[in-house]
Amino acid sequence: MPGFFFSHNNMTELNVKEDCKLAEGKVHRKKQKAFGVDLKSYLKCMVPHIESGIKTSNSRSVMLSAEEVIQWSQSLEKLLASQSGQGVFREFLKSEYSEENIEFWLACEDYKKTKSDNLHGKAERIYEEFVQSDAIKQINIDYQMREATAKKAQDPTHTSFDEVQKTVYILMERDSYPRFLKSKSYLNLLNQLQTNTSK
Numbered sequence: 001m002p003g004f005f006f007s008h009n010n011m012t013e014l015n016v017k018e019d020c021k022l023a024e025g026k027v028h029r030k031k032q033k034a035f036g037v038d039l040k041s042y043l044k045c046m047v048p049h050i051e052s053g054i055k056t057s058n059s060r061s062v063m064l065s066a067e068e069v070i071q072w073s074q075s076l077e078k079l080l081a082s083q084s085g086q087g088v089f090r091e092f093l094k095s096e097y098s099e100e101n102i103e104f105w106l107a108c109e110d111y112k113k114t115k116s117d118n119l120h121g122k123a124e125r126i127y128e129e130f131v132q133s134d135a136i137k138q139i140n141i142d143y144q145m146r147e148a149t150a151k152k153a154q155d156p157t158h159t160s161f162d163e164v165q166k167t168v169y170i171l172m173e174r175d176s177y178p179r180f181l182k183s184k185s186y187l188n189l190l191n192q193l194q195t196n197t198s199k
Contacts, residue, residue, distance in 0.1 A: 066193040073181050076173045080105070088189065092180045093172075100137035101172050104130040108165040112158055123156035131164065139168055 064084050072079040072088075079085040086102065093099040107126050114122050130139050131149050141149075145164055152160040180186055 119156045123153045127153040
């Protein structure tokens, strides 16, 4: 009766696949326990690419420099103006379970650039995802603002979410942003970049 023969390479490949499956399972379980792990792994992935440049979605090579990261500390506006800054700040907010704030802010920025024909659909999606009282990623706003935004979303214009977006921005600026600047993730990234620059 013929047996199955696996070359050494195939066996190694199988073992690697099994190890990956096991590791994925472990990672999934760890995510529930350690909320800072995502940010650390994001930064660890970013740091090796600092010198070679980080590819953005439009295939342009962008260098993340210590100067840019220092600029993030000047204002939340400068942090959010940077694609890399948005990514690092989003990971920080995930660790604090408040990433819905930056996701909502970015959705509003995108909404402002929407063609008039598509406003109604996008307004409805933003309202359902972030504003309504049982939204999956509900933002922290009071009842009056929630009701006012609901009315504006029914007959949408490019400014329908301006007031609530400003409220969420102020919330991030006063609350999360100062903590981000004092966080290990931000300070370690800055330190790493400054060390690389001085080499």
